[in-house]
Amino acid sequence: MAAPAATENEYVTLESADGFQFVIHREAAMLSGTIRNMLSSPGQFQEAAEGAIQFRDIKAVILEKVCKYWYYRARHANSVTEIPHFEIEPEYALETLMAADFLDT
DSSP states (O other): OOOOOOOTTSEEEEEOTTSOEEEEEHHHHTTSHHHHHHHHSTTTOHHHHHTEEEOTTOOHHHHHHHHHHHHHHHHTTTOOSOOOOOOOOGGGHHHHHHHHHHTTO
């Protein structure tokens, strides 16, 4: 029996300023208020139709960290045990904070 085909809306492609692409689950991306608005507004944003978003001001190393955080947040959302610390390297802390603020994360 063949595996069911993934729906076209199951994943979203995020492209960094330096051209790296991250294909992540739509549910994870929707943890960002900014992305949720872009993808949930039919006809208003080109990104909603394409399922791809380009971030001209966010480098790949920062976008990757934010994507990892969305998965971390989803995994531990309803946790009843102690949540492990989410590591952010000090040299990327300011840029990560600025990206998280822009992305409403």
